[in-house]
Amino acid sequence: MSSAPAGVASQTEPPRTPFWRADWARGALWQALLLSAFVWLMWAAIDNASVNMRARGVPTDFGFWNRPAGFDINQTLVPFTSAGSTYGRAFTVGLLNTLLVAFFGIIIASVLGFLIGIARLSRNWMVARLATIYVEVIRNTPLLLQLLFWYNAVLAPLPNPRQSVELPGNIYLNNRGLFVPEPLFGVGFDWTLWALGIAIIASYAVKRYAARLRVETTKRLPVGAIAFGLIIGLPALAFLLAGAPLSWSTPELRGFNFNGGVRIFPEFVALLLGLSLYTAAFIAEIVRAGVLSVSHGQSEAASALGLPRGRLLRLVVIPQAMRVIIPPLTNQYLNLTKNSSLAVFIGYPDLVQVFAGTVLNQTGAAVQVISITMAVYLVISLVTSAGMNLYNRRMALAER
């Protein structure tokens, strides 16, 4: 039908490809087919979903968001009552709990991971071997198994509150959780915080001044010691001047349970422990690979210039290793955040357990609830990777 113009053209200019054999035309055809297949699939899915949802009496809107939830959550960072709080509030509680465990998990996993990664590189045979065993055992068993182990095999058989395990610093561990002293801040404690803020800014200023001084006069200031003194000393001074406005509410055994202090639920302890120990093994491998990626010539050259070992590590090896370490490290932080969804197996009230579990079961609004849950994780992931891309671009520019 439309081949007529092409036929005419080929008579006047012989060696011209007919358009149905041209690359662009074939590409366009394939893409059009793909696009229409995709659109058809989407349309069919939405059509089926609306038919099926109506047939099953499942809500199709977000009206449930403001209806009262009517269930209880044991660990809440914001006030939540089964009588008055809405499903939307339950979402907030779950999201905050996820972020809480992810925040502390990332801190513990980083510290542990760096230590173990360095231990694996140690010239001490025994330390390196122990670190290797740790990494291999943790990495080759499922996280879920480790979580269940901590929760059911370690924390559950703990004694009841009367026979609590007593840890130094008025900390008690029993089958109801971990009881730690709670800090009570008095009037004037905000001075200490202000002092801390000022100390941090002052340290930064000292660092910049020291850098300029070194370039101009080659004089070296002990920046680390000065900053340490500022950050510890200034808040301590403010704290003492304000009359030490801090007291502790220690947990005490009253009858069958503890009064005072903060109760950390065993679910939280198990999840935090499992996530940080698991992620630490992966971080250790990243750190090891990062340090090994710095070529030997770099540290040899630094030694030849007479840098002592501490400064060699701080100025030559670590900055170059960090460039390799940070992108996969960010990935591990994201993995930890996503893995915190395994909370649902041990009953820690995170986003998935509260929202995609209880709320979904009560409202039946599967499509809406799952979409919102996925969107939350997706936003966290995309924001982090956007930040990572920015960082990478800066690092790549600094390289050459």
Next chain:
Amino acid sequence: MSDMASPVSSARQVSVRQDIVPRTFVRSQVSPDLPPPLAVGGVIGWMRDNLFSSVLTSSLTLLSIAFLIWALPDLVRWLFIDAIWSAPDGDACRAPGAGACWAYVNAKLEFFAYGSYPRDMVWRVDLTLLIGAGLAAWLLWPSAKHKAAALVLFLVVYPVIAFHLLHGLGPGLRATLSLLADLFGSKPLADVAANSLPVVGTNLWGGVFVSLLVATVGIVVSLPLGVLLALGRRSKAPVARFLCVMLIEIVRGVPLITVLFMANTMLPLFVPEQWSPDRLMRPLIGVALFASVYMAEVVRGGLQAVPKGQFEGAMALGMSWWAMMRLIILPQALTIVIPGVVNSFIALFKDTTLVAIVGIFDFLRAVDTARLDPVWAGPTISATGYVFAATFYFVFCFGMSRYSMMMERRLTRGRSH
């Protein structure tokens, strides 16, 4: 070193002057090396180098030894010496001071392996696993012949056989088969339709074989689908690239649990009522999708690592896009990413434990359920079960990683210089 060189040089000097002084004593052989000083070689030297080279190292060594003395004896006692190896029920294991209760693992072994699969038909599971193991060994054995045939058997024939063995043919399939037999007048087809094994519903499936099934399906689907998605992501066609990027980034950005929830609750809504997938099929789809997008990223890394000259060379030879990919690019790209592929297989195998959230009775779920059995319940039962499960997963995952290291060495042997 200098004391090794001197006898040689003096011997040479002497041999030159031999005609002048004929009867001098000359040692004709190099004197044997003395053993190195005790502090350098041998066990003590090794310990000085590797355990006590400085104050810090020595204190770390002592700390490690202290840790081992603190942990190891208790661990060995709990695992082996105080362990209960055989008992009719949980009484012996509940006694104070008892270690791991291996008797419980022994009693529950069938449940761990097959779940609630009818006990008189577990030969069907065994046979399926045996065929699968045989085919896998054929595929993985480095110097085996006819791997293409093994691949076809594994990917096309084996799933059919496995479905027939594990599930059996339902009435609908059986009717279709006999209809086909009538149509073609085929005797063997009619036989199959008439003598099919009784159906065992997926609600009875459980244990190790379900874990292996989920992992196998994930691996078998994710490799080709991952390659396709990676090619799509690298393609110049904007629609294909956009769709692939969207799928990959969305699925990679969310936890597997939410994908499983979606497969379980949303998938049945998206298809017509009569097509609603089986309860085991839904998590299988979820796991396969999840594994595919991670595989796609691994393969993409390999595609990016193939030098541009390879693409240009293939194009200069006038190859079509598919021929170029199949014959030139993918073989190189996939060789580069073998470690990454195995890593994602290991991750997938560990992730199969999550299917328990949608009610699938995998191995870990079986272990986690069996510990509640009142006949056995006791303080050490949970730990025993988990240690057993951990050993199982460790053997598989560690074995996979060692196999990939070996293959990597073999494949890069001719390339390194």
